[in-house]
Amino acid sequence: MVDFAGAVRLSGYTHGHLRRLFRSGQLRNVGTEAAPAFIASELPRKPTHPLATEILVLHARNGVNSRVQVARAVVSGD
Secondary structure: OOOOHHHHHHHOHHHHHHHHHHOOOOOOOOOOOOOOEEOHHOOOOOOOHHHHHHHHHHHOOOOOOOOHHHHHHHHOOO
């Protein structure tokens, strides 16, 4: 669970945008009314957010990139 500050850090969206999603019911509150909290995996993510980019780079370094996997399979004949 993360609060608004954590949600801003993880999602890349502004506090105001996340508050609008929360008020419209698009973002589920798992905390209290006085202290809203959200499940990190349910947060929307900006594709250009540095955290998302960092995760993609990490996966590419570890060979998890699907393009790399396809190329390896083609070369090895799998």
